[in-house]
Amino acid sequence: MKLWMKIGIGVILLVIVVLLYAGNYFYNYAVVPSQKDFLEEDTPGTTKTGEETEAQRWFADSTNRSEWHITSNDGLKLSAIYLPADKSDKTAIVAHGYMGNAETMANYAKMFHDLGYNVLVPDARGHGKSEGNYIGFGWPERKDYTQWINRVLEENGSSEKIVLYGISMGAATVMMTSGETLPENVKAIIEDCGYSTVNEELSYQLDELFNLPPFPLIPVTSLMTKARAGYFFGEANAVKQLQKNTLPTLFIHGESDTFVPYEMLDQVYEATKGPKEKYSVPKAEHAKAYSADPEKYQEVVKEFLNKYGK
Numbered sequence: 436m437k438l439w440m441k442i443g444i445g446v447i448l449l450v451i452v453v454l455l456y457a458g459n460y461f462y463n464y465a466v467v468p469s470q471k472d473f474l475e476e477d478t479p480g481t482t483k484t485g486e487e488t489e490a491q492r493w494f495a496d497s498t499n500r501s502e503w504h505i506t507s508n509d510g511l512k513l514s515a516i517y518l519p520a521d522k523s524d525k526t527a528i529v530a531h532g533y534m535g536n537a538e539t540m541a542n543y544a545k546m547f548h549d550l551g552y553n554v555l556v557p558d559a560r561g562h563g564k565s566e567g568n569y570i571g572f573g574w575p576e577r578k579d580y581t582q583w584i585n586r587v588l589e590e591n592g593s594s595e596k597i598v599l600y601g602i603s604m605g606a607a608t609v610m611m612t613s614g615e616t617l618p619e620n621v622k623a624i625i626e627d628c629g630y631s632t633v634n635e636e637l638s639y640q641l642d643e644l645f646n647l648p649p650f651p652l653i654p655v656t657s658l659m660t661k662a663r664a665g666y667f668f669g670e671a672n673a674v675k676q677l678q679k680n681t682l683p684t685l686f687i688h689g690e691s692d693t694f695v696p697y698e699m700l701d702q703v704y705e706a707t708k709g710p711k712e713k714y715s716v717p718k719a720e721h722a723k724a725y726s727a728d729p730e731k732y733q734e735v736v737k738e739f740l741n742k743y744g745k
Contacts, residue, residue, distance in 0.1 A: 458655035465637060466569050466660055468561040471534055494518070494541035503590075505582050507560065509665070513579055514564035515557035518548060525596040525744065526553040526587050528580065530605025532722060533570065536563030542725060543600060546733055550740065552598070553591065557583055559608070569664040572633045573608035574671035580612045588620060595620055598744050602627040603695065603722050607673050610703060613684065614676025623743040624680070625736060627687040628722055630695045631702040633671035639696060677706035683743035685712050685736070689719025689727065712739055 527547035537556040560567030601609035606629025630636035638649035657668040688700040
């Protein structure tokens with residue numbers, strides 16, 4: 436074999452090894468559940484000081500709080516917290532964000548409970564008490580949420596009215612769920628700062644955190660994710676799912692969001708086929724629309740549900 440051919444093959448093999456190493460690094464960095472240094476100190480439902488809010492105390496200490504479990508289609512035991520309201524025939528299923536858990540959603544759970552809703556707050560796969568060794572960014576979780584919907588109907592009866600709510604990755608989850616075949620019991624969807632597609636969100640983060648272009652690392656990591664977690668990044672597309680959605684949907688986003696870019700709001704808003712409303716919050720950062728003005732946030736949600744949640 437000629438020397439130049441040996442050098443060429445060596446270079447190709449070296450590039451492959453480097454790409455596989457980089458893809459594995461980014462997979463562990465983004466897809467494997469672990470403490471993430473790039474996340475802000477506080478997560479939705481908590482405070483920067485670490486002090487418990489009234490909602491967190493209510494959520495943790497409620498005497499009628501119970502734990503529900505389901506087994507996912509791929510065999511994972513998934514956990515959720517359920518808090519019934521007094522004589523209610525409606526339930527809000529509340530989806531937390533990336534590396535959050537049910538406990539971080541106390542403010543939102545209490546908001547729905549105060550509006551007369553039973554509240555179910557699942558731990559997404561790989562989060563909280565749920566099993567799983569990878570993050571699905573909403574794509575496998577959409578199937579989990581159809582199971583949670585069915586579980587609510589089994590427990591509360593076939594006449595139960597259901598609203599889906601999610602923040603950040605949880606918002607992407609409920610948007611992706613919207614494209615599935617859902618029972619008529621699901622009346623409306625509310626999403627707060629969800630991303631348009633996983634490819635776009637991870638490409639954005641790759642540029643923000645490492646100043647790197649999406650190619651070739653995103654495709655390589657996507658291939659690795661398919662092999663290890665069962666899905667391609669390109670499958671996790673909230674826009675395409677919303678194009679099949681006819682349910683009323685409220686889209687919320689902080690105008691100063693630099694984690695899920697504010698520009699993604701218009702992408703998902705324009706995609707849905709059902710009745711839609713938009714609540715844009717000036718100066719609010721990622722997942723901070725509620726804390727920027729809790730009373731206004733609650734009023735917007737209440738008015739939307741009075742219109743569509745019945």
